[in-house]
Amino acid sequence: VEAFAIASEQGRPGLEDEVVRAQAGDLEAFESIYRRHAGRIYAICLRMCADAARAEDLTQETFLRAWEKLGSFRGESPFAAWLRRLTVNVVLAERRSAGRRRSRETGTDDVERFPWAPQPAPAGAGMDLETAISRLPVGARRVFVLHDVEGYRHEEIAGLLGVAEGTSKTQLHRARKLLREALRS
Amino acid sequence: MNCSELETRIDPFVDGELDEAARLDVERHLERCDACRAAVEELRSLLRDAESLPRAIEPPRDLFPAIRSTLSRGGPHSRAWLGWAGLAASLLILLTAAALFLGPREAQAPAAAESPLPAASFATSRYLAAEDEYRRATEQLLAALEERKAGLAPETVEVVERNLQIIDAAIAEVKTALDADPADSRNGEFLTALQRQKIQLLRRASRLSS
Numbered sequence: 001v002e003a004f005a006i007a008s009e010q011g012r013p014g015l016e017d018e019v020v021r022a023q024a025g026d027l028e029a030f031e032s033i034y035r036r037h038a039g040r041i042y043a044i045c046l047r048m049c050a051d052a053a054r055a056e057d058l059t060q061e062t063f064l065r066a067w068e069k070l071g072s073f074r075g076e077s078p079f080a081a082w083l084r085r086l087t088v089n090v091v092l093a094e095r096r097s098a099g100r101r102r103s104r105e106t107g108t109d110d111v112e113r114f115p116w117a118p119q120p121a122p123a124g125a126g127m128d129l130e131t132a133i134s135r136l137p138v139g140a141r142r143v144f145v146l147h148d149v150e151g152y153r154h155e156e157i158a159g160l161l162g163v164a165e166g167t168s169k170t171q172l173h174r175a176r177k178l179l180r181e182a183l184r185s
Numbered sequence: 186m187n188c189s190e191l192e193t194r195i196d197p198f199v200d201g202e203l204d205e206a207a208r209l210d211v212e213r214h215l216e217r218c219d220a221c222r223a224a225v226e227e228l229r230s231l232l233r234d235a236e237s238l239p240r241a242i243e244p245p246r247d248l249f250p251a252i253r254s255t256l257s258r259g260g261p262h263s264r265a266w267l268g269w270a271g272l273a274a275s276l277l278i279l280l281t282a283a284a285l286f287l288g289p290r291e292a293q294a295p296a297a298a299e300s301p302l303p304a305a306s307f308a309t310s311r312y313l314a315a316e317d318e319y320r321r322a323t324e325q326l327l328a329a330l331e332e333r334k335a336g337l338a339p340e341t342v343e344v345v346e347r348n349l350q351i352i353d354a355a356i357a358e359v360k361t362a363l364d365a366d367p368a369d370s371r372n373g374e375f376l377t378a379l380q381r382q383k384i385q386l387l388r389r390a391s392r393l394s395s
Contacts, residue, residue, distance in 0.1 A: 023381070024322030025329075025388040027253065034249050039241030046242060056244055063252050071385035074377075129234050148235040173196050180227050 019079050023070045030070075034063055037080065041087050047145045048091045050134040062090045088146065088160060132182040136175055143168050144175035186214040191221045199228050308373030309363060312380075319380040326387035333391065345390045352383045 018036075021029035041062050046055035066086055073082050133141060133149075142161070146152040147168070154172075158165040186194075191214055197203045198211045215222045334342060356379050363372035 020318060020322075024318075024384055025326055025391055027256065031249055031253070034252065038248065039243045042244040043240065043242040052245065056246070056248060059244060060248050060252055060255075063248075064255055067252075067256060071381045071388075129231075129238065144235075148232055149238055169196065176196065176228060176231060179231055180224075183231065184227070 016075075016079075019070070019073065022067075023073070030063075030067060033066075033079075037083055038063075040080070041083065044084065044087050044145070044150065045091055047130075047133060047149060048088075048142055050141065058087075058091055058094060061094070062087045065090055084150070088150075092142075092160060128183060129179070132179050135182070136178060140171045140175035140178065143171035144179070147172050148176075186210050188214075188218060188221055191215075191218075192224075195221075195225060195228060199225060199232065306368050306370035306373055308370035308377070309367050310373070312363075312373040312376045315377070315380075319384070322384055323380070323387065326384065326391055329391050330387060337390070341390070345386065348386055349383065352379055352386070355379055356383075 018029045018032045022033055038059065042055055042059045045058040045062070046052060049055055049058065062083070066083060069086065073079065133144065136144060143157055146157045146160070147154065152160070154165045154168045157168045161168065191198075191211060194203065194207065194211055198208065203211065215225060330345075337345075356376065359372055359375045359379065362369070363376065366372065
């Protein structure tokens with residue numbers, strides 16, 4: 001139905017119909033949406049929080065929030081982009097609101113304590129980089145994932161994180177420098 | 186430019202964010218500095234690798250059973266209740282906006298009636314195209330709610346029914362406005378928003394009763 005999803009989901013016919021049915025409360029349609037997007041959502045959560053168990057929790061939380069907010073999806077952007085934005089907000093909100101979980105966060109913002117542990121045997125070039133990203137300080141890691149992996153602009157990142165654009169640029173510079181050093185060694 | 190200065194500009198240079206003069210400055214330095222040229226190539230290689238990381242990583246286990254279980258649990262302590270306040274607030278905003286919009290329009294109605302009807306706006310066309318879908322979804326949810334009503338607290342039923350009446354009254358009013366002026370895109374937008382609110386209200390009520 002055009003009213004709900006104007007944008008095409010790039011060669012994925014049927015998604016608009018799934019979204020419309022899920023908006024009307026159809027849990028089976030919502031499960032189809034989960035099956036289609038879970039990998040994408042989990043990847044964002046995992047890279048941003050660097051903790052597999054928390055990434056699972058955040059993925060679940062994202063889909064629960066998506067169910068509640070489906071009614072507000074108007075099809076002005078592709079559904080996948082809407083869900084991706086929701087995921088980033090869930091990850092960041094969890095970080096902001098749960099100080100008690102901060103101790104479980106992998107990584108530190110203290111560059112001096114940046115933990116370059118020996119890397120596991122690589123399963124390919126991508127594995128090396130994934131490991132290095134997971135070991136970045138929290139702030140640098142989030143900006144790197146949002147900018148260089150997910151393609152957000154500094155302006156958007158600054159808005160999402162509630163920081164100045166300059167802070168986003170500084171964190172990105174820091175992340176790239178640390179990654180270059182890590183991958184060189 | 187020296188190597189330290191290049192280090193501070195390496196990101197905007199690689200990201201294509203430098204102005205022409207600054208970019209040429211960096212390029213001139215790179216022509217005569219092997220170390221900085223290698224650093225730029227190293228950064229570009231990193232960015233290529235980052236872009237080619239897999240877009241999806243499947244979760245190690247199926248998370249949907251837990252999601253389904255949470256959504257199906259229902260009851261006064263379920264997370265569904267957390268949404269009631271937000272729903273009520275957005276409904277209030279929507280109805281206030283509709284009232285402000287409809288108020289001045291009624292005064293203009295006689296003048297509008299003398300003119301032939303203009304073509305429907307895009308928002309109105311979209312709404313009309315989806316109207317049957319809204320009707321079907323609403324009927325299904327109402328039927329489901331009717332079946333499960335016994336499982337809801339009487340005060341909840343009262344809240345749901347009162348809000349449904351308010352939304353239905355607003356829908357009827359905006360529909361009248363739409364018939365009079367299909368070219369005004371706000372009619373279609375309001376109707377779409379109201380129908381979605383209605384579905385959201387019914388979905389939440391269904392979840393509470395399941």
